[in-house]
Amino acid sequence: MATERTFSIIKPDATRRNLTGAINAVIEKAGLRIVAQRRILMTQAEAKIFYAVHKERPFYGELVEMMSSAPVVVQVLEGDNAIAKYREVMGATNPANAAEGTIRKSFALSMGENSVHGSDSPDNAAAEIAQFFCGNDIVG
Numbered sequence: 001m002a003t004e005r006t007f008s009i010i011k012p013d014a015t016r017r018n019l020t021g022a023i024n025a026v027i028e029k030a031g032l033r034i035v036a037q038r039r040i041l042m043t044q045a046e047a048k049i050f051y052a053v054h055k056e057r058p059f060y061g062e063l064v065e066m067m068s069s070a071p072v073v074v075q076v077l078e079g080d081n082a083i084a085k086y087r088e089v090m091g092a093t094n095p096a097n098a099a100e101g102t103i104r105k106s107f108a109l110s111m112g113e114n115s116v117h118g119s120d121s122p123d124n125a126a127a128e129i130a131q132f133f134c135g136n137d138i139v140g
């Protein structure tokens with residue numbers, strides 16, 4: 001299995017409830033390494049670029065508003081098969097459908113306030129990491 005990197009965001013609903021450490025513990029317990037991490041206040045412009053794939057969706061405005069409403073923690077996670085593994089660890093987008101033990105099952109409030117983001121493909125992981133981190137910021 002190849003070592004991969006994926007991009008993660010601990011979203012505003014989670015930072016607001018002081019859940020950064022609890023979520024990081026789930027990530028690390030799953031065998032993923034946090035090789036870069038920064039707490040930021042995402043601007044609306046950054047959120048719009050980040051979620052541009054969803055710009056035609058009815059929830060886009062709400063999503064951009066939510067992502068810039070409070071601090072987020074942007075992260076690079078590394079491990080075997082990290083992209084698919086982190087999607088598994090996060091659980092389904094809608095927490096009502098998320099499996100037991102997943103981050104979204106344990107912590108998410110709703111479909112919109114679902115605590116974490118994770119890249120869904122190698123191309124998106126590379127683009128998302130590059131939006132928030134320089135090479136020197138990532139120490140594996």
Ligand code: ATP
Binds near residue numbers: 059092093111116120
């Ligand atoms: P993410 O991209 O954040 O990791 P995801 O890949 O599981 O989540 P997407 O379909 O890419 O889900 O949707 C991106 C985000 O948009 C979701 O995580 C959620 O916060 C929000 N979202 C998706 N669908 C809805 C909806 N129907 N109503 C409100 N918000 C939604």
Ligand code: MG
Binds near residue numbers: 118120
């Ligand atoms: Mg997505």
